[in-house]
Amino acid sequence: MDVLADADQAEITALAREFLTERLGPDQAHAVADGRAVVDAALLGRAAELGWFGLGLPESRGGAGYGLLEEIAVFREIGRAVSPGPLLPMVLAARIAVLGGADSQAEGLLSGTLRAAWAEPVPGAATVTAERVSGRFASFDPERADVLVVVTPEVAVLVPAPDGSAAVPSVDPTISTLVAELEVAPLAVLPADADPVYLRGLLLSAAALVGSAQRTTEMAVEHAGTREAFGRPIGTYQAIKHRCADMWMRTQAADAHLVYAALALDSGGKVEADLPGLAHGARSLAAEAAARNGEAVVQVHGAMGYTWEHDSGLHIGRAEVLRRWFGGPAADVDAVLASVPLSDPRTTISQAGETP
């Protein structure tokens, strides 16, 4: 048992950070938000060259042959950098196409020439089966997309992207959104019993949320240590110091649980665990950490944190979009409570909970 990053993972993290800082970081996110730039095919091609879209796929199928933990290392960095562009949909679409045997889409997605966008079913208003995708969906960045990715706990599919030109800017200024009806047959299908793509995607979204929470903690701590008020750094005041401590603590808990859930999922059933409960639990902690840290980083920075130029708004918008995917907070509550063994008599005999 060892849950700390190994040398390979540390290197992947460093490489991802280097690429993102230069090509797909907060500067580019601001440029996209201002309409001065777009994440184009060339940029997706660069990410594809780094092997990102097939990082967790076997080498024999055109992937890099890494595990879920390496993908998580990359997505943590993507979250830290608030990278614009459909990186999570691309990774999941490539997985669905490759493992679902949709070869023509697989090649385009792995090389970044085919573009994927996320479509989230509106709860109670959408139906997704291997044969048909119908009802209301919220799609994200659909304008230039070739395929939409739809992932549910039962099945993951790719469908041809309809006209997305009516999309409007979302609360994340780098991402557009469109709520619309779909009625279409899938191009590619990957059932959950063939691959846990839903749970993998859920954890990758959690990784991006954790990365965001890490970054906003750093931003707050840095500001608190240098900005002075009443003749002292504001980080000397407990109102600020304790807020920073809470930011760090939430992030640590979310990250530790994310790694635990990912290792359990990656063990292929060797580690006894309720995987949906674990993965949704990890996502809910990550979503809370990112959202609460977003509030805190604005407060620590004061009015400066409320400006369009500051990174706070990017992190806040991104967290609010990402946490609504994969069924949102309600799905977390349901999956987590379903993991409690209601009939287990052992749960009633422990004598824990006394205060020493």
Place this chain on the structure above:
Amino acid sequence: MDLAFSPEDERFREQARDWLATNVPRDPRPQEGPEMREFDSAWQRRQFDGGWAGVSWPTEHGGLGLSTVRQLIWHEEYARAGAPYIGSLFSAVNYGGPALTIEGTPEQQAAHLPRILRGEEVWSQGFSEPEAGSDLAGLRTRGVVDGDELVVTGQKIWSSYAQIADFHFCLVRTDPERPRHKGLTWVLIDLRSPGITVRPIKTMARDLHFCEVFYDEARVPLGNVVGGLHNGWKVAMSTLTLERGTAFMADQVSFERTVDALVVEAASRPGPRGTGRALDDAGVARQLADLKTVAGALRSLSYRSISTLERTGAPGPEGSMMRLYLGEANQRLGRAAMDVLGVEGLAFVAHWRKGWSGHWLRHFASTIGAGTAEIQRNVVGERVLGLPR
């Protein structure tokens, strides 16, 4: 990176599970007084005789000399088996003894550690004073060297189980001329020495959990000073790091069982509007899902801190976070339990197997004991994040 335990670890787990299945006492643990001490000591002795006491303690002190990973496995199986809370032995077994393995002399270790593991010695902590709590270095209890003795005069407070303890490990001021942190000494005091008066204090949870201890020229052999005269602050910090870092490992592991029990409770009771199950109420479900997730996160954090400990050899200041995280989670659990039980759950019930109100009240202490939540956040802010003091 690997979540799986080695085959040797798994064998250890099976052996622990087998032993616990037939040896865990089934009588409820007495909540107070000499009966409580007798119960706690007998159960500790049974673990010692079975070869299970002090899993990660060095073998020369009577422990098993195994890794922290094995210690974790033991705690996991202990919780799974529903074994009793360690109670009055917490301070000696979970962090006082371990502090002595680091800071004590061979003579001190030989005199106390085997007795602690056999359940023969109960320790209580004497750090706080009426005028020095969070600001620990402001303590005033004096220790004056007189020949080969330290003469102690002053008052300690909030000492858990001092009324039934044998030893009080205290921080006393031995040199008032030096700067506040540099004139303190960590000393182990026999509570039966003349000049000591112990007065239990009743808590809002209605038990006599902690005490005031008055010192009136109590004479303590200098041989009971741990870590050297005037070096007490360093020993105290090492003690507190252990208390905040690893002492609560068992509580972290068992928290999940407590949450599970509350979920079972919520599944068997009507909801707050009298319709459906309490578990189906959106507010209750949200609270319980949060607690279940936090319980999982506590395990994940334990795994992370043990992985770090195995690599670096010492717990770090991030233990303050674990203590805080667990303490606040236990408070939320208490509140959620009161919501689940509603108007039918307002009777005061001390023992948690029979109700939840005692649990709710007891955990008001969880953000004060072992350092207040405010102090823990200061430690995280300053020692982990590097914010200015």
